[in-house]
Every structure is written in structure tokens, then in C-alpha cells.
Amino acid sequence: MESWPPGGSGPAEAGPRLRGLRGADLAASASLLSGAGAGAEAGCSAPAVAAVLPAGGSGERMGVPTPKQFCPILERPLISYTLQALERVSWIKDIVVAVTGENMEAMKCIIQRYQHKGISLVESGVTRHRSIFNGLKALAEDQPNCRLSKPEVVIIHDAVRPFVEEDVLLKVVTAAKEHGAAGAIRPLVSTVISPSVDGCLDHSLERARHRASEMPQAFLFDVIYEAYQQCSDYDLEFGTECLHLALKYCHIKAKLIEGSPDLWKVTYKRDLYAAESIIKERISQQICVVMDAKEDEEHVGHRLEEMLKNELNHVKVTSGRDLQQIILEQCYNFVCVNVMTSDFEETQKLLNMLEESNLSILYPVVVISVQFLDYESVPFGQKMENLMQIREFAKEVKKTNILLYGLLVYYPQERITLTITKPEQRQELKRRKKLSAY
Ligand SMILES: Nc1ccn([C@@H]2O[C@H](COP(=O)(O)OP(=O)(O)OP(=O)(O)O)[C@@H](O)[C@H]2O)c(=O)n1
Ligand SMILES: O=C(CO)[C@H](O)[C@H](O)COP(=O)(O)O
Structure with a gap:
């Protein structure tokens, strides 16, 4: 034996x-x-x-x-x-x-x-x-x-x-x-x-x-x-x-x-x-929205959480108040919203925790990192830098079975709010935003 x-x-x-x-x-x-x-x-x-x-x-x-x-x-x-x-x-x-x-x-x-x-x-x-x-x-x-x-x-x-x-x-x-x-x-x-x-x-x-x-x-x-x-x-x-x-x-x-x-x-x-x-069905039944300003109810991350809850009613959508616990409960899908920082601080924190947990040994973990950037005030060079940075992260974490996708949202001056839910309003949102997905 x-x-x-x-x-x-x-x-x-x-x-x-x-x-x-x-x-x-x-x-x-x-x-x-x-x-x-x-x-x-x-x-x-x-x-x-x-x-x-x-x-x-x-x-x-x-x-x-x-x-x-x-x-x-x-x-x-x-x-x-x-x-x-x-x-x-x-x-x-x-x-x-x-x-x-x-x-x-x-x-x-x-x-x-x-x-x-x-x-x-x-x-x-x-x-x-x-x-x-x-x-x-x-x-x-x-x-x-x-x-x-x-x-x-x-x-x-x-x-x-x-x-x-x-x-x-x-x-x-x-x-x-x-x-x-x-x-x-x-x-x-x-x-x-x-x-x-x-x-x-x-x-x-x-x-x-x-x-x-x-x-x-x-x-x-x-x-x-x-x-x-x-x-x-x-x-x-x-x-x-x-x-x-x-x-x-x-x-x-x-x-x-x-x-x-x-x-x-x-x-x-x-x-x-x-x-x-x-x-596959089991691991796709929970999404966690992670964001950088948890107290702010107006935060775009909270709006996103609400929208996901409305749209995906068979999926459990949570926000990442206690990330350790959520990882322990084996959530394999994360949307990480970075608004307050120009780098990917929130995403980086999440990736570190995921790597330490070894969650991805079992199945791939999907992380969508969303970054909101003011179109006017962010210089072109920084935009490019952001793109390259998220690509580098993605390459790195893929080795540990974490699939990282970056979504950079450049928006013009006025503050972005995701209160729009009706189709015609979605059209309006599309028109006003420039989305770059990698
Ligand atoms: N000599 C054996 C035969 C079976 N098992 C185990 O018993 C379980 C249930 O058996 P079964 O489904 O019949 O497995 P197999 O015998 O491998 O399948 P088959 O009858 O198609 O050959 C399986 O986990 C199998 O590995 C075992 O430990 N020792
Ligand atoms: O269901 C079971 C016990 O009740 C067993 O899994 C089953 O009997 C195993 O049998 P076999 O090896 O012939 O498939």
C-alpha cells in the first residue's frame, strides 16, 4: 500500500x-x-x-x-x-x-x-x-x-x-x-x-x-x-x-x-x-464582477453587475466583496472593472489571487478585464501602452490556464453610466462609445 x-x-x-x-x-x-x-x-x-x-x-x-x-x-x-x-x-x-x-x-x-x-x-x-x-x-x-x-x-x-x-x-x-x-x-x-x-x-x-x-x-x-x-x-x-x-x-x-x-x-x-x-455547464454558472470602488453605488461596476443579473438570469452574478471566498467557492468567470486607476491594478490583484489559489489547475479561469479611459485626456501613447500591457499579462497568465481578455473602453469626457437597458438606448450607448476589444 x-x-x-x-x-x-x-x-x-x-x-x-x-x-x-x-x-x-x-x-x-x-x-x-x-x-x-x-x-x-x-x-x-x-x-x-x-x-x-x-x-x-x-x-x-x-x-x-x-x-x-x-x-x-x-x-x-x-x-x-x-x-x-x-x-x-x-x-x-x-x-x-x-x-x-x-x-x-x-x-x-x-x-x-x-x-x-x-x-x-x-x-x-x-x-x-x-x-x-x-x-x-x-x-x-x-x-x-x-x-x-x-x-x-x-x-x-x-x-x-x-x-x-x-x-x-x-x-x-x-x-x-x-x-x-x-x-x-x-x-x-x-x-x-x-x-x-x-x-x-x-x-x-x-x-x-x-x-x-x-x-x-x-x-x-x-x-x-x-x-x-x-x-x-x-x-x-x-x-x-x-x-x-x-x-x-x-x-x-x-x-x-x-x-x-x-x-x-x-x-x-x-x-x-x-x-x-x-x-462546462457547472463552471459557466457563476460570474463575479470585481471592481475598484466597492462603496460607490454609482460605480460602473455595480451597474454592470445589475445588467448582467438582468440579462443572464440562469447565471449567478456576484460582486467581489470577498474574493478569497468567491475563489474558494470555485467561481471560474470574472469581469474585472478598472475605473479609478490608469493601470490594471484591480486586474493584477485578481490575477495574483487566482494564481495563488491554483483554481485554474482544474479548469481554465476566464477573466475579462475592462478598463474605462477618458478618450480626450488619455494620450495616444498611453492607449498603446495599455494595449501592450494587457497583451503581456494575457500571454503570461495563459501559462497557468487563466484566459485573460482585455476590453478597453474609451469614452468622451462626460462620466460613463451603464443605466441604459432598452435596445434603442443600447444603440445610443454604442454610438457614443468607442470599444476596442483584444
Ligand atoms: N477489477 C476491477 C474492475 C472494476 N473496477 C472499478 O469499478 C468501478 C465500476 O466498474 P465498471 O464501470 O464496471 O468499470 P470497468 O470494469 O472498468 O468497465 P467495463 O465493465 O466496461 O470493463 C470502476 O471505477 C472500475 O475502475 C475495479 O476497481 N477493479
Ligand atoms: O452500481 C453499482 C453498485 O450497485 C456498481 O457501480 C456496479 O454494480 C458495478 O458493476 P459493474 O462493475 O458490473 O459495472
Whole structure:
């Protein structure tokens, strides 16, 4: 069993990982799981939680030579998205990934490249159940120099289900603590039928009474470990359902939790395209307007924020009052308005923060830097200098996956206000402004 990166001390360690809790309920329950919240005070004990990710398959159904967990989506391997989804949950203490010996080095490179922290690698088995069992063994065994310790609850999650959210993880863990086992389910899309040996219909299941079993699942560690130790070679070879092992060998009836449609397992090539669309949609749903005079309500940046809110009603538009927090919440789109300064001070500040945060390791971050300049009073030489400066910035930050676009707005003498919203008024605005976009 290998801990990677060497000496990594687990998710509690400070690092560039991006975490963000959504909603007060989630925060309260999560703090309960961290043992720091009201629940802890009231005497509820917070379970130590670890996760096992089977990632040792060959992805035959995908039909490409690369195992699907390593296939790129927007140039980043699929498994890295799944790791990130689990890593940003602060109460998951350890993540054990089962990979084939052959792919061990590739996995280490991914961990290094995308700065995943506190991941332990184990060798996978020839079937999914055997891979999971190897992951559980690593958590159970008290090995010298091993930083892993036995958790109270273990999450099992396929490496090829990248869109797992904290709320469903929390629900399965909480239910597992109460019932011994829990798993996410979805309504069936098609009816399940049972054919007879001659290829004719034997019987058909009533669709409304059945569900598709998905991941994540969670178990009291002792329950699932016992089940794997007890189970037959036939189960390990042909079984597909961990909840079933807990039922068959430990008589534990798992609690079933309704999951979201995004929990599906990437299986076929078309699923890679679907995953790419979901990622693109997610990162385009927030825009942050950053400006240099936050108190001034008349500031053009505030007007711009209002306009964006009116025009893009499916997108969350915020203004950058607490930039660190906005970056932590993984906003990937910024409009940075520079009015008060003739250089790009505001943009520069934002770029520095983005670079320090490492946000762009995961996806490209888009920054549109808007600079308003008085047409009359700014000499031609300075205009050219501004153009060159923004181009240089853009070239520089592109190396770190930040896509910077400059919009210089030269306006004549009178102060610019973006109160114009009607089409004919927009025309008027266009007529009065000279826009140069680079
Ligand atoms: N020997 C195996 C087989 C599968 N898995 C993992 O179990 C998860 C779900 O399995 P599945 O979707 O069946 O993956 P593959 O076996 O890779 O796909 P296929 O059945 O198409 O070959 C995947 O993360 C896969 O990597 C594993 O860890 N060890
Ligand atoms: O959904 C699941 C558990 O309920 C598993 O992801 C699924 O059973 C894995 O099976 P296979 O490896 O055959 O695709």
C-alpha cells in the first residue's frame, strides 16, 4: 500500500484544495461529522469517515485502449474530478484508491499534477469486489508507518462517477451510521425483464417497485469488512452489489437514499461527452464582477453587475466583496472593472489571487478585464501602452490556464453610466462609445 504524495498527512492538511460547503444545513451536518458542531456538544459522536474508490477496471464497454477512469475530459483525467469531489469534503479523512500495478505510476502522476492530497494507493484486484476488498484491507490493517487508521464509516464510490455531491455523501454516511449500510438509488429508466434460457420472456418486474442501485454507498466499517471476509469466491468474482454482501453476510438492511441524476456511472464513450457538457455547464454558472470602488453605488461596476443579473438570469452574478471566498467557492468567470486607476491594478490583484489559489489547475479561469479611459485626456501613447500591457499579462497568465481578455473602453469626457437597458438606448450607448476589444 502506498501513500501518495509521500508523507502526505491526509485531508486535514492545509493545501491548495478547494473546499466549499453549500447551505447552512450542510454546514451544520458537516460540522457535526467533523466533531466540531452543536451535535458534538450535545453528545452525538462524529464518525471517522474514509472512502474507498475502486479504479482498477479496464473499461471494456468504453471501447478505447485507455481505461475510462484515465480518459481525459477537458484535458483532465476523469478520476481527478472524482477525487476532487471527495477531497473537498472536509470530514472525509482518508481516500484509498485501488489501481492496477500497471497504472500505479500514471495514478501518481495524476495526483501530483492536480495536487490531490492525502490519497493512498493500493493494488486493485481482478474484479471490482476484489479491488474494493483490497481498499478495505488497507484501512483495516494496522501497519507500521501507515498513516491510515480504521474508520467507523467507510464510503465506497466508483472512480468513474465524478459528479458526487457533498449532500448525498452526508446522507449515506448518516444513514449508514444508523442502519449499518446505505446506498444511493435512482428510479429505473427501463423496465427490467428476465429472459428464460431459450431467449424468451420469463417474467417482467414491476418498474415502479424497483430501483437502480447507484453509488455512493456507505457502511459501518466492521459490517462491510466482515461481509467481504465472509463472502464466497463466487461473490467476489461475479457480484456487483456491495449492499447485497452486507445483507447476505451481516443481515444488514441498507437504507436507500434517493440520489441525483448526475450520479450515473461513466460507462460508454458517449458518457464522456455527457460528462464534459455537465462540467462546462457547472463552471459557466457563476460570474463575479470585481471592481475598484466597492462603496460607490454609482460605480460602473455595480451597474454592470445589475445588467448582467438582468440579462443572464440562469447565471449567478456576484460582486467581489470577498474574493478569497468567491475563489474558494470555485467561481471560474470574472469581469474585472478598472475605473479609478490608469493601470490594471484591480486586474493584477485578481490575477495574483487566482494564481495563488491554483483554481485554474482544474479548469481554465476566464477573466475579462475592462478598463474605462477618458478618450480626450488619455494620450495616444498611453492607449498603446495599455494595449501592450494587457497583451503581456494575457500571454503570461495563459501559462497557468487563466484566459485573460482585455476590453478597453474609451469614452468622451462626460462620466460613463451603464443605466441604459432598452435596445434603442443600447444603440445610443454604442454610438457614443468607442470599444476596442483584444
Ligand atoms: N477489477 C476491477 C474492475 C472494476 N473496477 C472499478 O469499478 C468501478 C465500476 O466498474 P465498471 O464501470 O464496471 O468499470 P470497468 O470494469 O472498468 O468497465 P467495463 O465493465 O466496461 O470493463 C470502476 O471505477 C472500475 O475502475 C475495479 O476497481 N477493479
Ligand atoms: O452500481 C453499482 C453498485 O450497485 C456498481 O457501480 C456496479 O454494480 C458495478 O458493476 P459493474 O462493475 O458490473 O459495472
